[in-house]
Amino acid sequence: MRDYKWLNEFCLNRFGSAAALESMLPQPRSSDALRAITDDRYLSTLSLRIFRAGLKHSLVDAKWPAFEQVFFGFDPEKVVLMGAERLENLMQDARIIRHLGKLKSVPRNAQFILDVQKEKGSFGALIAEWPEREVVGLWKYLAKHGSQLGGLSAPRFLRMVGKDTFVPTDDVVAALKAQNIIDKAPTSLKDLAAVQAAFNHWQTQSGRPLCQLSAMLAFTVNH
Incomplete structure (x- = not known):
């Protein structure tokens, strides 16, 4: 080496x-900057990363304003209430990317963020506090507790929000x-x-x- x-x-x-x-x-980003990111922005970025996987990023990014609209600005407390029928209805919405598995990951990750929020005060606190010298542990934590965050999705998400990894x-x-x-x-x-x-x-x-x-x-x- x-x-x-x-x-x-x-x-x-x-x-x-x-x-x-x-x-x-x-x-x-600094730890303070990571803490300052609101949980709806973490959910939006998490979801953006999931929908980008395997697709052209510019295609997904162009549709993201519509995603923000149909998912209530990615407010975790609202998104978590979206049931199977509403997600099925979104499969008819041509403004967004109609991938049922990925659509289902959004309320699941909203619940994940709310669970962390209950324990840590905010999702940003978890991200900010995790030591960079053990950052692979954060990848594994996200993959285990989140939805569709395996492979490179967790480290790429962290890079998107500015966590050092x-x-x-x-x-x-x-x-x-x-x-x-x-x-x-x-x-x-x-x-x-x-x-x-x-x-x-x-x-x-x-x-x-x-x-x-x-x-x-x-x-x-x-x-």
């Missing part, structure tokens, strides 16, 4: 300057394999722990957030 010095030098050589590199890197995209996985950290896409507890440990090591060396290290690692893969 290479150290952060190598990773930084590789990226500087690729982009030509520190300023050019920095312009390419994402910025995570790495995302095991194809390029990141290829880079991790090149450094012999894993030999396949990380799905097992063992492989996820190995990847988390590698990112924690680079973070300790660099002081950079996980999302920036993730992007830098992806840059080391040639296309």
